[in-house]
Amino acid sequence: MKTIDLVNKNLAKRYRKEKLFRAYGLASIGFGLLCLVLLFSDIIGKGYKAFVQTNVQIEVSFDADYLGVNDVLDSQQMASANFDGLLKKSLREKFAVKKRRDKKLAYALISSDAGYQLHDLLLNNPEWLGSTQKVWLLADDDLDTYYKSMDNAAGGFIGRLKEQQIGWIKKLYADDALRTQFNTNFFNYGDSTEPELAGIRAALMGSLFTLMVTMVLSFPIGVAAAIYLEEYAPRNRFTDIIEVNINNLAAVPSIIFGLLGAAIFLGFFGMHRSLPLVGGLVLTLMTLPTIIITSRAAIKAVPPSIREAAMGIGASKMQVVLHHVLPLAMPGMLTGAIIGLAQALGETAPLLLIGMVAFIVDIPGGVTDPATALPVQIYLWSDRPERSFAELTSAAIMVLLGVLIIMNTLAVLLRKKLERRW
Amino acid sequence: MSITTLIALVLVAMIAAFVMGRGRSRVLANATGRGVRSLNSLPFYYGMLTALWCGTPALLLLMGWLAFDDSIVRAIIVDGLPLAQQQLPEAQLSLLLSTVENIASGSYPDSKQLVYLQNAAEQLLALRATSQDLLALVLFCTAIIGATIGWLKVSPKYRARVKVEAAFKWVLMACSMIAILTTVGIILSVIFESVHFFKQVPITEFLFGTHWSPQVAIRADQVGSSGAFGAVPLFVGTLLISFIAMSVAIPVGLMSAIYLSEYAGPKFRTWVKPALEILAGIPTVVYGFFAVVTVAPFIKGSFAPLLGLDASSESALAAGLVMGVMIIPFVSSLSDDVINAVPQTLRDGSLALGATRSETIKLVVFPAALPGIVGGVLLAVSRAIGETMIVVMAAGLSANLTINPMESVTTVTVQIVTLLVGDQEFDSAKTLSAFALGLMLFVVTLALNFYALYVVRKYSEQYE
Numbered sequence: 001m002k003t004i005d006l007v008n009k010n011l012a013k014r015y016r017k018e019k020l021f022r023a024y025g026l027a028s029i030g031f032g033l034l035c036l037v038l039l040f041s042d043i044i045g046k047g048y049k050a051f052v053q054t055n056v057q058i059e060v061s062f063d064a065d066y067l068g069v070n071d072v073l074d075s076q077q078m079a080s081a082n083f084d085g086l087l088k089k090s091l092r093e094k095f096a097v098k099k100r101r102d103k104k105l106a107y108a109l110i111s112s113d114a115g116y117q118l119h120d121l122l123l124n125n126p127e128w129l130g131s132t133q134k135v136w137l138l139a140d141d142d143l144d145t146y147y148k149s150m151d152n153a154a155g156g157f158i159g160r161l162k163e164q165q166i167g168w169i170k171k172l173y174a175d176d177a178l179r180t181q182f183n184t185n186f187f188n189y190g191d192s193t194e195p196e197l198a199g200i201r202a203a204l205m206g207s208l209f210t211l212m213v214t215m216v217l218s219f220p221i222g223v224a225a226a227i228y229l230e231e232y233a234p235r236n237r238f239t240d241i242i243e244v245n246i247n248n249l250a251a252v253p254s255i256i257f258g259l260l261g262a263a264i265f266l267g268f269f270g271m272h273r274s275l276p277l278v279g280g281l282v283l284t285l286m287t288l289p290t291i292i293i294t295s296r297a298a299i300k301a302v303p304p305s306i307r308e309a310a311m312g313i314g315a316s317k318m319q320v321v322l323h324h325v326l327p328l329a330m331p332g333m334l335t336g337a338i339i340g341l342a343q344a345l346g347e348t349a350p351l352l353l354i355g356m357v358a359f360i361v362d363i364p365g366g367v368t369d370p371a372t373a374l375p376v377q378i379y380l381w382s383d384r385p386e387r388s389f390a391e392l393t394s395a396a397i398m399v400l401l402g403v404l405i406i407m408n409t410l411a412v413l414l415r416k417k418l419e420r421r422w
Numbered sequence: 423m424s425i426t427t428l429i430a431l432v433l434v435a436m437i438a439a440f441v442m443g444r445g446r447s448r449v450l451a452n453a454t455g456r457g458v459r460s461l462n463s464l465p466f467y468y469g470m471l472t473a474l475w476c477g478t479p480a481l482l483l484l485m486g487w488l489a490f491d492d493s494i495v496r497a498i499i500v501d502g503l504p505l506a507q508q509q510l511p512e513a514q515l516s517l518l519l520s521t522v523e524n525i526a527s528g529s530y531p532d533s534k535q536l537v538y539l540q541n542a543a544e545q546l547l548a549l550r551a552t553s554q555d556l557l558a559l560v561l562f563c564t565a566i567i568g569a570t571i572g573w574l575k576v577s578p579k580y581r582a583r584v585k586v587e588a589a590f591k592w593v594l595m596a597c598s599m600i601a602i603l604t605t606v607g608i609i610l611s612v613i614f615e616s617v618h619f620f621k622q623v624p625i626t627e628f629l630f631g632t633h634w635s636p637q638v639a640i641r642a643d644q645v646g647s648s649g650a651f652g653a654v655p656l657f658v659g660t661l662l663i664s665f666i667a668m669s670v671a672i673p674v675g676l677m678s679a680i681y682l683s684e685y686a687g688p689k690f691r692t693w694v695k696p697a698l699e700i701l702a703g704i705p706t707v708v709y710g711f712f713a714v715v716t717v718a719p720f721i722k723g724s725f726a727p728l729l730g731l732d733a734s735s736e737s738a739l740a741a742g743l744v745m746g747v748m749i750i751p752f753v754s755s756l757s758d759d760v761i762n763a764v765p766q767t768l769r770d771g772s773l774a775l776g777a778t779r780s781e782t783i784k785l786v787v788f789p790a791a792l793p794g795i796v797g798g799v800l801l802a803v804s805r806a807i808g809e810t811m812i813v814v815m816a817a818g819l820s821a822n823l824t825i826n827p828m829e830s831v832t833t834v835t836v837q838i839v840t841l842l843v844g845d846q847e848f849d850s851a852k853t854l855s856a857f858a859l860g861l862m863l864f865v866v867t868l869a870l871n872f873y874a875l876y877v878v879r880k881y882s883e884q885y886e
Contacts, residue, residue: 007776014778021780025681028674032698032754035747039704042716224597232591233598244875246601251801251871252864253808255835256608259860262842263611285604292601318587346705349810349835353842375707375811382711382815390715397708408703 043401047394050183053196054139054147056110057177060090061132062122072126083122084115087137095168105165111138111196136179141195141388143169147178159387186395190361191377195388198381200396202360206276206371207345210356213280213367214287214344219337221284222291223326226333229292230299231321250289257286258353266354273355274370282350287340294336298329331418338411342404348375374400428484428561436477439569443472446576454578463583471582474589475572480565487557495549499542507538522546612864615857622851623651628858630654634821634832636841636852651855653862655821659738659831663813664806666742666827667749671806672799674746675753682754683761684783695758702751710815713744718816726828733828736818742827745812749802756798760791760878765885794881800874804867810835834859 064070066089067081091097091106111117114137121135122128139147146156146169158166172178189199225246233239261282265271271278302325310320351357356372357380364371372380374396381393447461447468454460461468496519500508507518518539525543576582620628631652678698682691718740726733733739764787772782788795818830819840841856 014781018778018780021783022681022685025677025685028677029681029694029698031674032678032701032747032750033694035750036697036701039708039712039747042712043708046715221597221600224594225601228591228594228598232594242598242602244872245605247875248868248871249601249604251804251867251875252608253805253810253835253867255808255810255838256612256860256864256867259838259842259857260604260608260611263615263857264607267611285600285607288601288604292598316583316587318590342703346703346707348705348707349814349839352839355843357843375705378707378711379811379815382707382714393711397711400705401708404703404705 040401043394043397047391047396047398049148050186050388050391050395052148052180053183053185054144054178054180055136056139056143056172057134057136057175057179058087058090058094058110059132059134060086060118062086062128062130064130067129069122069129072122072129078119078123081119083118087114087118102164105162106168109140109143109165109168111140112194113197114138136181138185138196139178141386144196145387145391147173148180157387186392190363191359191372191380192361195384195386195392198389198392200374200377200399202363203372203374203377203396204399205364206279206356206360207373207375209276209364209367209371210279210283210351210373211341211345213277214283215337215341217280217284218287218291218340219333222288222337222340223295223333225288225292226295226299227321227326230296231317231325246289246292250293253349254286254347255349255353257282258350260285261350261354272368272370274358274360274372275368276356276364276371276373277367278354279351279356279371279373280367282354283344283347286347286350287344290340290343291333291337294339295329295333298332298336299325301332302328328420331414331420335411335415338407338414342407342411345407346375346400346404348373348379351376352379374403425484425488428558429481432477432480432484432561432565435480435565435569436473439476439565439572440469440473442469442569443573443576444469446472446573447578447582450576450578461578462581463586467582467586468576468580470586472569472572472576474586475575476565476569479568480561483564484557484561487560491553491557495546495553498549499546502542502545504538608864612857612861615854616861619851619854619858622854627651628653628855632823634837636837636855649851651851653834653859655823656832656834656837656859657862658823658825659817659821660807660833660835662738662825662827662831663742663745663817663833664803666739667745667806667809668799668803670743670746671749671753671802675750675802676757676795678750679754679757679761680783680788683758684779684787695755698754699751701748702755704748706748706809706811707815709744709748710811710813713740713812713816717744721828731828734818734830736816736830737828738817738831739827741813741816744816745806745809748809748812749806752805753798753802756801756878757791757795760794760798760881761787763794763882763885764790793877793884797874797877797881800870800877804870804874807870808835808863808867810839814839834863838863 063086066086067083069077069081071077087110088103088107091110092103095102095106097103097106117137118135121133125133142159142161143165145159146161146166149155149157150173156166156169161169169178185197186199188201189197190202192198229239229242233242261278265278265281266273306324306328307320310324315323351373356376358370358372359380360370360372362369378393378396378400381389381396444465447465448458451458451461451465458465499519499522500515503518507515510518522539522542523546525539526546628651631650632654633650633652634655635650637649682695686694714736718735718737721737721740722733722735726737768786768790769782772786773779777785813833813836817833817836819832819836820830821832821837822829824831838856838859841852841859
């Protein structure tokens with residue numbers, strides 16, 4: 001038998017194996033992309049509904065005697081007026097309930113914030129005093145969830161709703177007294193135990209302040225360290241130690257930085273818990289290695305001929321670095337910084353350990369106000385049992401991912417636009 | 423004046439000193455009649471020098487002041503207290519001082535506090551005010567004196583550039599030292615607290631004990647608070663979840679890398695590679711949420727019954743699978759780099775001998791790239807071990823010693839988070855055990871990283 005026959009005998013089998021191997025590769029990539037699509041569609045599918053809120057139309061008579069208000073512009077009268085009582089009265093009339101238990105069920109359909117809403121409505125429409133008006137009020141989250149899922153084949157999600165309440169909701173629906181509108185609370189409020197009043201404003205501001213501290217500290221320090229290591233440091237053992245150390249720090253789990261923050265910043269320096277300042281410091285230490293490594297790569301990419309040319313016409317070392325190397329390396333450094341900051345923005349674990357997990361209702365106004373961060377808010381909400389919070393969590397994730405996508409796109413564009421190739 | 427104002431004022435003074443120093447150098451240069459050329463350095467450097475003389479001592483002083491201010495004030499306050507209070511134990515004394523602090527900040531406006539406490543509070547306020555005024559004054563003087571020294575040093579012969587460049591270099595070096603300081607800080611903080619922990623719990627019990635229940639009983643008859651610190655269930659849980667994650671990430675990541683670098687055309691590559699890398703950019707809290715609301719119910723509701731098994735609602739499998747997906751791009755991009763570094767000549771040689779492409783990959787490229795791939799995989803393992811949010815959200819808290827992926831296990835990182843979140847006292851064994859776990863985590867991941875980076879570095883030198 002000739003060799004060629006031996007080869008030919010196995011050829012079909014070998015080609016089959018070749019095809020199979022190739023198919024495995026393609027399948028792996030397909031699996032990865034499928035996971036990506038699944039993740040995004042799952043989050044978006046759960047979260048898009050949280051961007052609208054259900055409102056209920058109720059007839060309210062702004063009875064001047066009941067409220068004890070004769071001048072709407074008198075803020076003292078308005079503040080002491082019983083709008084909650086007015087709302088409850090209107091609800092009792094609307095659903096014609098007498099028994100204590102039924103009354104409670106009726107009140108539970110409207111958000112606990114609706115009293116303030118009535119207050120604001122009257123303030124903006126002083127002529128309503130003494131008249132009966134149809135007003136749109138914020139619904140409670142149970143009604144909200146039910147109404148949003150009413151079109152499903154299985155019917156609405158009942159949850160904690162009682163049969164009687166569902167009857168009322170169906171009647172409201174038939175009367176066209178239910179509608180959805182854009183959820184402004186989600187972007188204007190801090191955290192709340194009531195899903196319809198919970199928002200991401202406090203967390204977003206907390207993230208912003210934390211990130212500001214991180215940016216202000218980590219970018220200059222990281223760039224300075226990179227310049228030292230690339231342009232100044234002598235090749236010796238000490239420099240080697242710094243280098244190995246930086247590479248290792250980049251791979252240290254983020255939670256370890258949280259431990260560092262808890263022990264050093266909170267324990268040793270006695271800083272307060274939950275502050276964006278402390279969070280920013282911890283995230284600075286965490287992102288520094290990334291920024292140093294990318295900045296070094298950017299400095300390395302500047303050809304030595306530029307340095308030599310500058311030196312040749314009498315520039316000092318500092319002038320070479322500040323006038324030539326740094327401006328040329330800046331796009332690469334900025335790209336690295338943005339990527340590092342995007343990482344810091346999504347980071348949760350270290351912030352948990354320094355106490356940025358508090359229940360924050362007030363919008364923080366600076367780096368020394370107690371705050372939480374967007375990813376931490378997501379973590380906190382994901383634990384809450386109400387179904388509406390699952391929606392809100394997904395919506396918050398959509399916001400977070402949106403910001404991250406913008407940051408990364410910016411980094412890519414910056415690199416494409418400004419980076420020079422020699 | 424607040425600290426921020428003081429710092430801002432020092433900076434303003436530095437700018438003023440810069441302008442003055444630069445101006446003086448120009449004046450002196452013009453006086454020689456040869457203009458700027460008579461100067462040793464450019465006027466900019468004389469300005470910088472004056473500014474540095476003005477700002478550096480002042481800022482150093484400010485830092486020192488802030489570091490010692492509180493303890494000095496405290497000592498004076500303690501001195502002013504009645505003798506009986508001065509001799510209280512440390513813990514009670516600091517409680518007393520925080521009461522004084524609260525009175526001073528007006529938290530107890532109408533309460534009838536003891537007279538000596540009220541006096542102490544007044545003294546505290548007075549001392550704080552004095553300290554602030556004194557600080558401002560001293561800073562002002564330092565800045566003026568420094569600026570004057572710098573200003574007097576300006577002369578055409580003075581080598582300002584050399585000095586300024588040396589200062590610049592020192593600043594850069596200090597910045598690169600922060601990385602070292604971070605490592606030292608990590609090591610010190612975990613070791614310091616761990617030593618405290620191991621004084622209360624023997625290290626052998628921690629490393630080899632099989633029962634983990636960190637709730638320490640406050641009363642003798644308290645149920646479920648045995649205070650056992652055997653960390654083996656945590657180690658096993660961590661390894662189990664990491665193993666599941668790696669058995670997803672290694673095959674998928676490696677095959678993706680092989681396909682992308684060996685088969686895919688340039689167009690396919692430019693689109694698919696970044697798309698896969700999006701997976702790496704998604705925050706882990708998002709993966710955690712996905713694991714807990716989508717994957718875990720699916721495993722409990724559909725997957726496990728299909729196999730005739732019973733799954734816990736917080737199964738190790740859910741956390742591991744999702745973590746594996748997160749690590750795919752990590753494995754694939756590291757392997758991709760390594761595979762691309764294999765010289766083309768090796769492939770050409772194999773293909774010329776009649777091997778198919780898959781045979782070339784399996785028999786030539788893969789063995790040649792193996793050390794680098796192993797390095798990459800080790801880095802991925804260290805990432806899986808240290809991953810926190812996915813397991814915190816999806817893996818549960820009960821320390822079961824099991825290797826059944828359908829059951830709920832807990833990991834080292836989960837325990838660190840649960841032990842340290844919320845109110846804590848720094849001296850209880852419960853809190854300290856978190857630092858001991860942190861030490862273990864740090865040592866293991868550091869060893870893995872160190873070895874992996876060494877392997878990758880050595881490998882990449884091999885073909886250069």
